[in-house]
Every structure is written in C-alpha cells, then in structure tokens.
Amino acid sequence: MTSTLIAPGTAIGKPAHRDPNVLRWLAAYASSMVGDSVYYIALSWAAVQQGSPAQAGAVMAVSAVPRALLMLGGGVIADRFGPRRVVIGSDLVRCAAGLSVAALLFLTSPGLWPLALLAVVFGTVDAVFMPAVGALPARVTTRDQLARVQGMRGLAIRFANVVGGPLGGLAVALGGAAAAFGLAGLLIAVSVPLLISVRMREPAVDDKAELGASGVDAGDAGKGAGGRGAAPGAAVLGALDSEASGATETAADKAPARATTPLGDLQAGLRYIRAHRVLAPLMLAIALGDLGFVGPLNVGLTLLADERGWGASGMGWVLSGFGVGAGAAALLLTVRGRLPHAGHVAGWAILAGSVAIGALAFVPGVLAAVGVALLVGLLAGLSGALCGALLQTQADPAYLGRVTAVSSLVSLGFAPLSMPLSAAAIGAWGTGPVFVGSAAVCGLGGVVALCVRDLRRAELPG
Template sequence: MTSTLIAPGATIGKPAHRDPNVLRWLAAYTSSMVGDSVYYIALSWAAVQQGSPAQAGAVMAVSAVPRALLMLGGGVIADRFGPRRVVIGSDLVRCAAGLSVAALLFLTSPGLWPLALLAVVFGTVDAVFMPAVGALPARVTTRDQLARVQGMRGLAIRFASVVGGPLGGLAVAFGGAAAAFGLAGLLIAVSVPLLISVRMREPAVDDKAEAGGGSADAGDASDAGEGAGGRGAAPDAAALGAPDSEARGATAPDKAPARTTTPLGDLQAGLRYIRAHRVLAPLMLAIALGDLGFVGPLNVGLTLLADERGWGASGMGWVLSGFGVGAGAAALLLTVRGRLPHAGRVAGWAILAGSVAIGALAFVPGVLAAVGVALLVGLLAGLSGALCGALLQTQADPAYLGRVTAVSSLVSLGFAPLSMPLSAAAIGAWGTGPVFVGSAAVCGLGGVVALCVRDLWRAELPG
C-alpha cells in the first residue's frame, strides 16, 4: 500500500466540504456506516428467525462485550500502526465476515451459532475500528478544518441511519437475511478502494495542539514513541518513491514507527496524557456525564413514555424523527460554518440547555409538542456533541489521538448504555417524570463541568 504524502508545512487550501480528498474519505465513511446499518437489520432479522426473542436479544447484545473490553487496546493499535491501515483492515474483516455468513445462510439453516460468532467478530473489530476512525480526519485535512469535518461526519451518520434501515428492510423483503448480509458486506467493501485513494498527511508542528493546553511529561512522550519515531525521523525519500521536496521532514502516516515500548506502556502513557491535559481531562468528564444523562431517556425511557401517554409506535417514531432532524441541523451548521467561536463555552451552555429540554420531554401534553421538544434536544445535543468531538480532535496531540478517541468511545458506547436498564428499572419504580428529571440533572452536570473549568470554558477551535 502506498501513500501520497503532503509535506508537513503544506496546507490543502480548500475548505473540507470542497476538498476532493476529504470527500473521498467522507464517501468511504458513509458507505461503511450504511453497511453497518444494513448489517444490524440483517442480524436482528436472522436472529429472530433462527431462535426465540430472548435468544435474538442475546445475539444482538453479545457484540458489546468485546467492544467494551478491547476498546482501549484498539486505540493503542490505531496509534501504533496508523489509523488508515487499521480502518482498511477492519473493513476487510467485516466485509469477509458478513459475506461468509450470507453464503452460509443461503446454503443452509445453521441456527444461531454463526450469528453469535459474527456479532463477536464485529464487536471485536469495532474495538479497533472506532478509535482509528476518530484518528483519521487529522491525517486527511488541516487542523483548522477538523471542526467542519466533524459536522460532515455527523451528516454521514444521520444519512446512514435514514438510508440504512430501509435498504436493509428491502434486502430482507426480497432476498431474506442472506441478501441483507451480502448487501452489508458489499457496502462496507466499497469503502476500501476509496480509503486507499485518500491522500495522507502528517500533521505539521503548527497543526498540533498547543503545548499550553496540557501535555504528557517527558516520560510519557518517550513511552508514546515520539522520541523513537512517533512523529520521528523522516523516511528515506527514495524508499517512498517520492521527490525529496515531498518527503523531506514528512513521516508516512501509515508506517508503523520503530518503538521500544510495549502496547501496555503505550496505553498507560495515553491515559496519563489525558489525565494531565488541562482541556481533555475535564472534557472527557463532561462527555461522560452528558451521555449518561442522555442515553437512558432517549432510548428505553422514550419507549416507556410513549406507551404511558398512548402515543403508540407511530408517535414515538415522530419524536425520534424530530430528534434526528435537530441533530442533522446541528451537523449541517458546523459543516457550513466550519467553526463556532467560544467552542468550549457554547458546548457547555448547549449541554445545560439540552438537559432542561430532556427533563421537559416527560411533561409535554401531546405528540406534536414532544416532537418540537425532541427537535430542540437533537439540535442542542448534536451541537454540543459535534463541538466536543471537534475539541477532542484539535486539542489532542496526533500521536495520542487513537487513544484519546478510544477513551471517548468507551465512555459513550461502553459506560453510557449501562444507564438504559437502570432507567427502565427506575421508571418502573418512580415513573417517567422523576427519572427524566434525574437524568437531565446528570446531563446538566456535564455542562456545569464545561463552564466551571477555566481551560475548557476558554477552549477555542482553530480557524
């Protein structure tokens, strides 16, 4: 695999939404996410057809275990081997696994065991895929465009959720679960040549997070391999097949640096780096509190609220649509504007205002009002989420970005879902109103952290 290098001092010169290189990355990411959505439709349908509802639920949940357990290690892998190489390898494995199960289902009726195995494979691969996906934007655009890329990524996620479900349903309707798994594998496969065509760049010195934002100590830098090639010596120009003017001072982002440390040492260095960083440490806490207060009410809580109010499945669907439209509008805003001033302050106030809207959702009189409140929740949550993601991208040293993304993903996808069974049990005991208000209070604490920690409150996006 070869990479076309952009010299560290060079800038792309185009906004991200007009840069063909970024658009190729976006197309690859979107295709992979749509494939993921189709995969989950196929897995749920096949599991229901092959077993009981309880068994189907177990198959759907089994992928969460390796994803949560291995996520931090996935961040180390992304930083050690390069995010693009890890993403391409992950997509190839997911594609092969999906197509293999499609062929198996087409030829025979194997029961639940291959579905459970497929879920474990996807969960394991996700543990390395997610941190690498988070670290990749810094290698395809300049630092001042990373906020816009976060908005573009949010639009891709919204598009995948809107398109993937109907595509999966149509595939199941016309060809069964085997056709849906095959379609998912092909959609994921499309991302591979697109990613190979994306030009990589090594973040320049002035593209990196400001040293004043917090950094690891000298020992941490050594552990991360910076002194031995984390962003180290330039490779030989002839070996890369590139002119001296392109290669001088550049490090091939997909080349594994020469390291003398162990993966465990890299993981420990990454955790120390986050803990010592004056912006990243409180930002992780704000994200954790915001997600803990948000996930329960907007998942299991909304279902129970719709049942209690007699809205039915269609009413709940409209409320979820309102949330999706609001989140999409926030992503579009950041895509068009590229950055918002006072990012840390805006994120904090958005989390606080969003928490008030979450609490209000349990007390609205009808479906129409609930849709309006959900749209507001989506707008505020989408805005705060995009800004927090952009701050993670721009504040983190590129050498640690995989590990930083891994911790953030673990908080959002590993710990926050634990609030769902707790929310369900609490609603059963006390009702929807008190639980939504309590969840809103937890979410609001994330905004309080963002507004009370001076370095996070003053954090800005480059541009």
C-alpha cells in the first residue's frame, strides 16, 4: 500500500498564521479581550463615580471570588459541552450583562449594586470562559501548530492591552461609563459570529494515546472525559454548532451519552494531571513561577517607583519595557512555530527571568530599569508561551478544559494573593529583600522544570 491514513487532528495543513480558520478564531479572541479591557476601565470609572474609593476597590475585587471558587467546575463544563459552545455562551452572557448595565447607567443613577452584580456575573462567567478558551486551540488547528497558536494568542493579549485602555478611556470621555460598557458589550458581541464560523477538528489520535504513556488507564480516560456530554442543557448549546450556522460539525462537537457525574469528571481530571509525567511537574513550575512573578511586577513595581522617585511616568516606561519584551517572545514563537528542547528552554528561561526580577530592585535609574524589565518580559513571555504550548500539546484534548482550569486557578486564583503579601513585606523589609525572595520562589519553578527528566526532555510537535 502506498497511501498513509492520517487522523483529522494530525493532518498536515496550512501554518496557523495563514489558516483562515485559525485567523477567525484569533479575531474572535482578540475582539473579546479588547472588550474585556474596555469593561475593566468602565467598571473602575463607574465604581469611583458611584461610591467611595474603598467601595470601588471592593467592586473591582468581588469578581475574583466566584472566579477562584468555580474555576475547576468551569473546566468540567468546557470538557462536557465542548469549548466552542461554552465560549460562545459565555460571550453572549457577558455581552448581555454589559449592555444591560450600560442602559441602566444611561437611564438612571442606580448606585453600586448593579456594578457589584455585574462584577459577580463576569467573575462567574470567567470561571467557565477561561478553561474553554484554553481548550479551544486544540480543536481549531493541528498539534504541530499549537505552539505557533500560543504565540499568536500572546500577541492578541498584548494587542488588547495596548488598544483596550485608550478605547475605554475615549469612550468614558465621550459618553461616560454607560458608553464604555456599551462599547465593551459590542466588542464582545463581535466574537460570537466569528466563533460560530470556526470549524472544529477531531482530537488527534496520538493525543489520546498519550494517556497510556502518562500512566492513566485508557478505560478511565474514555469514561472520565471521552465526550462533551449529553448533560442537561447540551441541546440548547448544541444549536450554536448546527450546520445552518455555516460551521462544520465534527465528532469533536457531538455529544455522546455519558454516565459520569460532574464531580466524577473533576476527580478524573485531577487524577489525570497528578499521574501525568509532564503535566504534574509543569503545573508546579507554573505555580512557583507565577507566585514569584505577580507580586513584584504589580504592587512591588509601584512601590519601587515611589521609593526611587521615578513617578508614574517612570513606572509606565518600565511597564512598557516589560510589554515589549513579552510581545517579542510571543512574536518569536508565532514566526518560528516551535522551539527545540522546549522543556529545557522553558526551565532556563524561568531561571534567568527570576535573576532579572531580583536585579530590578537594584538598578540605578529608570533607563536601566526599562532595560531589565524588557529582559524580564522577554524571558517571562518565552517561558510562559512554552509552558502554555506544552500544556496544549501534552494534554489529551478531552481533558484540556480541566487542565487549563487548574493552571488558570493557579495563575488567576492563587498567584494574586501574593500581591498584598508583597506589599506588607516591602513595608516591613524594603523592596530589595522582597524582590530577591520573590525571585527565589520564581527560580524554583525553573529548578523543577530542569530537574524533572520528563519535563526537561519535553518537546513541541513539529
């Protein structure tokens, strides 16, 4: 026989940056992220206008509670119903909530309660949206393009950060918080028809085979996450994937009968991660890296700029340096598509980035701080993109929602807790010791990546 059978998920196709299907997904993601940025500007402005600074801070923070509490359950939902359906449903809810508050603010002055309610809604939906977003790339491209897609996703995030702030500020200046909420809702709404037009691929056969290599029983894999499930409400969400919408429905969108419970699915996902020889240490490396990174580069940098007399403009330049470095790392992965020795490179990038974080507290001036921040951004962006790409390629697609939920919980649920701790520690011991201590914690993530053989030897497909 001269022909070779290639599974739909592993077939060689166009590079991701030239694939119209991937570009439609990327446009939908970018539009949704820009809408998120505008939403946060609108929420902070409206909260300050409607209440005291303390009340405004409480409104801004309230969304973190449901996000952290429900994130793992959101991963189960993403795997049960399919990531595209969940992302579309999440965007519809966020759009409707934002436009409703915009109309309310335009017609009356209701106080803080609708803003707090909106923050709770967004936090709850984010708990489902984020795992689904993480699981979606494996359904829109081939495995060999997932690393490039991770770089493209990083560029979209940088684009949203650069564009969303000015857009939100302009909307507030022209029409107040109501106009900004309306703009955020419309930007999120743009993502829905784009997502509906995205074609889904079947999970790659060799991805499924990795279950056996990871030490998880193949029977448990099929039982725990074999499909996205005929759970209550699946028929409603499934209507979004009908052929009448112009999308091509594959087996990845279809919902086979399942006998497991959501709790059983969650437990199966956690067992899968714990038993996986790459994902388990990778999660630990990500957790340590984020815990050591978030504090210094958020509240710590503000206190450092105040201590050194750099002012708000100086801090802005330092943040810009970080953003440029992170964007360059994302562009590198987008252009190259993959880097050899991914696990090895990620470990050394985390270690080198931790040294740069510690050095940031001892630079003599703003110009040097911008240079160090650029290096931090480049190394952190590179290690983050590689870790994200390894998550995408090492995890079985049927578990990707739960895998992404765990990593998102670490990054968005636990790591932000280091910010008040960093602020209190800087008040007690100063910026230097705290930045060095945070760098040591971050560096431990690199040590884990380099010391665990299977993670150190992990490669990206290509």
